Structures are given as structure tokens and as C-alpha cells.
Amino acid sequence: MSTQNFVRRSRPLIALAAGASLLMVAGCASSGGAEPSGSTTPAGGNETMDQSIHDLLPEDVRSSGVVTIGVTPEDSPFLSKVDGEYVGIIPELMDEVSAVMGVEFKLEELPFPGLIPAIQAGKIDYAWTSMFDTVEREEVLDFSSYAAANFGLLVQKGNPKDINFLEDLCGTVASTTKGTVMATALEEQKAKCAAEGKPDMQISLYDSQSAAHVQLKAGQVDSFLGTATPLTYLAENAEGGAVFEMAEGSYPAGYLAVGSSKTEKGFAEAMTAALLAIEKDGAYAAVFDKYSAANDVLPTDLIVVNGRTSGVLK
Secondary structure (H helix, E strand, O other): OOOOOHHHOOOOOOOOOOOOOHHHHOOOOOOOOOOOOOOEEOOOOOOOOOHHHHOOOOHHHHHHOEEEEEEOOOEOOOEEEEOOEEEOHHHHHHHHHHHHHOOEEEEEEOOHHHHHHHHHOOOOOEEOOOOEOOHHHHOOEEEEEEEEEEEEEEEEOOOOOOOOOHHHHOOOEEEEEOOOHHHHHHHHHHHHHHHOOOOOOEEEEEOOHHHHHHHHHOOOOOEEEEEHHHHHHHHHHHHHHOOEEEEEEEEEEEEEEEEEEOOOOOHHHHHHHHHHHHHHOOHHHHHHHHOOOHHHOOOHHHOOEOHHHHOOOO
């Protein structure tokens, strides 16, 4: 089995997802070519296989040596695609985790709303993106927590609508991605605006973050609610920092987690064990530090399976 680090591979890994990459908004060119979807990435990184963790995986996966992961590559610094290669926190964690598990990772690009249905349909084994762990999601999938996260509001440079907090969204057009906890937060704020007799708040939902960012840049929406770390990265890097800025408000949002099947046992347990293994030797924190995201690091007692319904994640 190759030990090459897949984020440094020279060939494109899989076909580009539909829609513009976040990095395209930021002024970085993404590869225009497309490889057949489903190319296999080698296990690698600085870790060696842990047999006890490998044995947690379902038998058919141990036999094939391949795990299929659904990704949404438009979320720097967590996950993006540059010149056909995946870069960011998630790919580098994958590199370490795949080696500990002793399997190869095959990445499939999917729109965010399609990740959970794809797991339920058996098309992918994991969904690894900046997906929040919630009680409702734990009813249909198992989750392995891997990062802390806050909400943040992205606005146009200069903040022309003077939006700094959620309550400032009354009378504006707010946006986020479909099927996210941010969409629920916007609906709750819209109801508050109405209850307080304030101007109506409109909500625009998009299949991808990049589609919403394009509309924000064009002034078709006034804000975008998302995970603070990627939005801060975008505000600092899109066209040299001349397009967006972060609003003042930041809200503790919860925990990001890797989703897996609730009916085929072993995936969540193996993922959590692998994350704990790379935390123990320092590789986990080192990845977050590299991307100036140390505030998103979880202590070991919060790297758990189904932390919401178990009550570990408050």
C-alpha cells in the first residue's frame, strides 16, 4: 500500500463538482479538467496502521481496503480544490486517518444537501465536511466529532447594510446553504423579527456556499451565515481581501463531525478511534495549527461517537 500523502499528488483525484469553487471566488483558479469520478486516494501520512482500529471497520471494507467519503470542496481552510488537488484541514486529517485505519480513501464530490441521503443509500461510507452534529442528524446517522465551530456573518466589504449581529438581519436579505443548521438559525431569526414588529427578513438558500458568495458579492443578498473559520479565511483572501468582511457577531454553534451509516456498524467507532490516535501523537492539533484554526481543536473527551444524544456535547 502506498504511503504517499494524497494532498500532494500531482494528478486530479476526481471530477470537479458542479458549481464554482470557493477558491474561484477568492481569485484562485481551479482545474478545468475532469478525471473519472471515484479515483482512489492512497492511505498515507505519517501514521502506521493500527490493527485494532482497522478491525473495527465492517468486514466488506476490510476486504476491499477502500472507504468512500463524500466531500463538498468549497470550504477553505477545511476543504478546497486547487489545480485538481484537495487541500486543507480535512484532507490532511484524512491523510493521517487513512493510514491509521489501513485503508484507502476514495473521495466523491457531492452537494451538501446530498451527503446524508448518499450515506443512507449506501453510496458513500462517510460524509466529511464542515457538517454540524445535531440531535436530529444523529437520529439518521452516526457522527464522530472532530472540531468545534462558531457561526459568523459574512457581508460585503464596507458592510453597507451595517449588519453585525443576527438581530440586524431584520429588513435585509440573508443567505446560507440548504439543509444546514444555519438555515434553521435564519428561520428562527426571521420569526423573531416578525414577533418584535421589525421589518421582514428574507432568506435565500443555495445548494452551495460558493453560489451564495457570488450573490453576496453582486449585492443580491446582504449577508451569508456560515461557519466562522472558513468565512474569515474567505474574507481575508477573496481578491486580496477587497470583496468581503466579517460582521462583528460570532456565535457558539456546536461541533463539526464526520457522518456515517447508522445501520452498518463500525464506521463511526473506527473514525473516532483513528482521530483519537492522531490526537495522541500530536498530528491532529498540528493540522489545525497549520491553518491558524487552533480554536477549533477538540479536547480528547469531546472526540466521541454521537456526542449530542449521549449528552457529551452540550
